[in-house]
Amino acid sequence: MTNRSDKEDNAGASASAAVAPPNSVRRTSGGWARRLRAITRKEFIQLARDRRTLAMMIGMPLVLLLIFGYGIRLSVDHIDVELVGHNSSVVRAELEEQGHFSVQTTVAKSVAAARDDLLNGRTSMAVIIGPSGLPVNVLIDGSDAFVAQDSIQYLRSLSTSSGAIPLRVDVLYNPTLRSADFMVPAEVGMIMLWVGTVATAIGVVREREQGTLEQLMMTPIRKLELMVGKIFPYSVLTLFIAIVITVLGITLFHVPMRGSPIELLVFAIPYLVAALSIGLLVSTVAQNQRQAMQAAVFILLPQILLSGALFPLSGIPWGIRWVSQLLPLTYFMPITRGVLVKGLGFSVLWPQFSILCAMAIIFTSLATLFFKTRLD
Secondary structure (H helix, E strand, O other): OHHHHHHHHHHHHHHHHHHOOHHHHHHOOOOHHHHHHHHHHHHHHHHHHOHHHHHHHHHHHHHHHHHHHHHOOOOOOOEEEEEEEOOOHHHHHHHHHHOOEEEOOOOEOOHHHHHHHHHHOOOOEEEEEOOOOOEEEEEEEOOOHHHHHHHHHHHHHHHHHOOOOOOOOEEEOOOOOOHHHHHHHHHHHHHHHHHHHHHHHHHHHHHHHHOHHHHHHOOOOOHHHHHHHHHHHHHHHHHHHHHHHHHHHHHHOOOOOOOOHHHHHHHHHHHHHHHHHHHHHHHHHOOOHHHHHHHHHHHHHHHHHHOOOOOOHHHOOHHHHHHHOOOHHHHHHHHHHHHHHHOOOHHHHHHHHHHHHHHHHHHHHHHHHHHHHHHO
16 A cells, blocks of 8 residues: 555656646756857847948947047137228237138128028128227127137137137127027927938838738839838828928927918928938838837938037037038028028028938939838
8 A cells, every 4th residue: 555655656656747837847947047148149140140230339339439529519610701991900810819710702892781691691700890890899690609619708808818809709690609599490490300210210120020012013003103002101201290380389388480471382392302211211221110229320410410409510620520411411400490590581591401301312213222122
């Protein structure tokens, strides 16, 4: 009886050992170091295979280092100055000796002409010289807060050292140098770029992951029609968000709307098309939503940092400033600030509008080409 019971107990123990999952045996075997090495090795192999993610992880810090190290300066080195009235070699010498002012060779014929140059962005500061050959007033464009603040600071240093330049200044278009008047127009452009690019890229990649794009290709719809139909809802959403941000900036932060809202809306269309096309280009190279987000951020950061939206464009060295000339946001910044703060219209902003239209055509053509190639 006892032997039989012992046999039954031994049989039960053997059965329990046979049923027990193998992981429980390994976890109690003291091989935690081996398991840790195995999972670590597996992650390294997976990371090495995902070359796009690896390239972005290495490339993004390098790009940011170069931008912040060489491309971004919070101070403005060169400020365009226009002399008004009686020309004075003394004033010119004082300004040029300071090292921060770039005195234009031509002298404005009148104060009205100088104000027109400040309004159109042809100069940043105008020094009005009286009959005695000394300056009697200084006009500064306040729509660019960075340049205006640095101009006032440099003028103070000149007045303290030589007394040749007075402290009396008139800041136009943004007399109190409010940060909201400088930042809200920039935020409109940045938000349109962010929403349009990221939403389009992730949305198209998600459709491809789910297989719905392949299903749509089985229908009679053409590839160009499919592309336009895909980005149209994102364009409506982005434009709606931009309108909401603009209205909130005007009502909550009292940012002026001195120009025409209709003209601002027209100016925004080619910029929006360019942003959506960039998002579509990102979707053609990304294999999943994570890569789409990474690639979108990789493209968006240089635009935000080098476009003059957050940092003075005149403070970017010429060796890097050429990059900003290839970015749509660089040309949309003068439009939003010009329409909102200065009240400018198409007669002044047509060069930026024309460049944005050309960019929209180029980016749309490239997006169409790559989108068709990806679907084939």
